[in-house]
Amino acid sequence: MPKLLIIIGSTRPGRIGLPVAGWFSKLAVADGRFDVQLVDLAELALPFLDEPDHPALRNYTTPHALEWSAIVDSADAIVLVTAEYNFGYPAPLKNALDYLYHEWRNKPLGFVSYGGVAAGTRSVQQLQQVTSALQMVTVRTSVHIPFVFDMLDANGELVPNAQMHAAATSMFAELEALNVTLASARAVS
Numbered sequence: 001m002p003k004l005l006i007i008i009g010s011t012r013p014g015r016i017g018l019p020v021a022g023w024f025s026k027l028a029v030a031d032g033r034f035d036v037q038l039v040d041l042a043e044l045a046l047p048f049l050d051e052p053d054h055p056a057l058r059n060y061t062t063p064h065a066l067e068w069s070a071i072v073d074s075a076d077a078i079v080l081v082t083a084e085y086n087f088g089y090p091a092p093l094k095n096a097l098d099y100l101y102h103e104w105r106n107k108p109l110g111f112v113s114y115g116g117v118a119a120g121t122r123s124v125q126q127l128q129q130v131t132s133a134l135q136m137v138t139v140r141t142s143v144h145i146p147f148v149f150d151m152l153d154a155n156g157e158l159v160p161n162a163q164m165h166a167a168a169t170s171m172f173a174e175l176e177a178l179n180v181t182l183a184s185a186r187a188v189s
Contacts, residue, residue, distance in 0.1 A: 001035045004077045004078070005037050005074075006028065006039070006081060007096065008038070009083065009089060011092045012083075015042075016152070017114075019152060019157055019158040020158055027165070031172045033172050037071070041096055044068065047064070048095060054101075055101040055102075068096070076179050078136065079112060080112070082114075083123065084119075087123075089124075094130070109136040110171045110175055111138070113143070114148040141174055143167045
């Protein structure tokens, strides 16, 4: 079964990324197309990029870089769960992306974004530039959650609507199909 890596991009205390990613990862498991791994960048705690060599060399020297490389390398598809901070995406997510290079290549990519009226779409626009440079291939469907604070219940759990569920289900199908296409490219790179 292909492996889907879901990355929580915000490390801010009180972040909404936890309930959003929790909902999405449970839905991904229930969908059954992927073996799902959820990685919280707050728990991973990557320091600001501290490797002496360029990531393209894959000459990692620190335990945290080696661990992060192994996690991403083992994934067949990736979903980034991201907030929008001041029209952009969180710095820890940029740091996590920049730690590696080859590990991202030829992998299908989906986005789950959240925020206010813009639903995190501006952060996704910026991420598309960076992930394209890393040779990731974005699926057509994303999950964008506007006014995310209004979608939390009294326990802080996300209460998704039908549009979110439909978009996530479409994304799973697109990630699965694109993974089949890109698997051969990953095998030779």
